[in-house]
Amino acid sequence: MSTFVETLSEDIKNAMRAKDSVALNTLRALKSALTNAAIEKGGLGTPLEEAECLAIVRKQIKQRLDSIEQFEKAGRAELADNEKAELAILQKFLPAALSESEVADLLEKAIAETGATSKADMGKVMKVLQELVDGRADGRTLSQAVMKRLS
Numbered sequence: 001m002s003t004f005v006e007t008l009s010e011d012i013k014n015a016m017r018a019k020d021s022v023a024l025n026t027l028r029a030l031k032s033a034l035t036n037a038a039i040e041k042g043g044l045g046t047p048l049e050e051a052e053c054l055a056i057v058r059k060q061i062k063q064r065l066d067s068i069e070q071f072e073k074a075g076r077a078e079l080a081d082n083e084k085a086e087l088a089i090l091q092k093f094l095p096a097a098l099s100e101s102e103v104a105d106l107l108e109k110a111i112a113e114t115g116a117t118s119k120a121d122m123g124k125v126m127k128v129l130q131e132l133v134d135g136r137a138d139g140r141t142l143s144q145a146v147m148k149r150l151s
Helices: 002-018 021-042 050-073 077-091 100-114 119-133 139-150
Strands: none
Touching (some): 002 050, 021 050, 021 077, 100 119, 119 139
């Protein structure tokens, strides 16, 4: 966690210096979520694994995506734009995303590993595929690819 938290702290300092309130609020919210996760895990100061930190970032990103969808449905473009700005800041903390061909290769590997033949095996394939992908692709994208392949 140390390098992740150090990077986050440095980004917070840079946002303060630049007087970028959107970035500052987003990064502080992320730091707060990380602190809360550490407290839940074992008390304040408990170190988090890199994977746990990335899971928290993904959760924050999912919240922003849901908010954007809701704001756009409600016709609140200014609020959706703010959420999009926060989303861009959070996405900098994620590892590089996999291409479609890389996802397809990993999908074939997962299907071969599980011996899946129909949609009934989707859960098994998803579990293996998510381990292989290691957070470098969106869950919705993965499930669509699995469903398409197994149909």
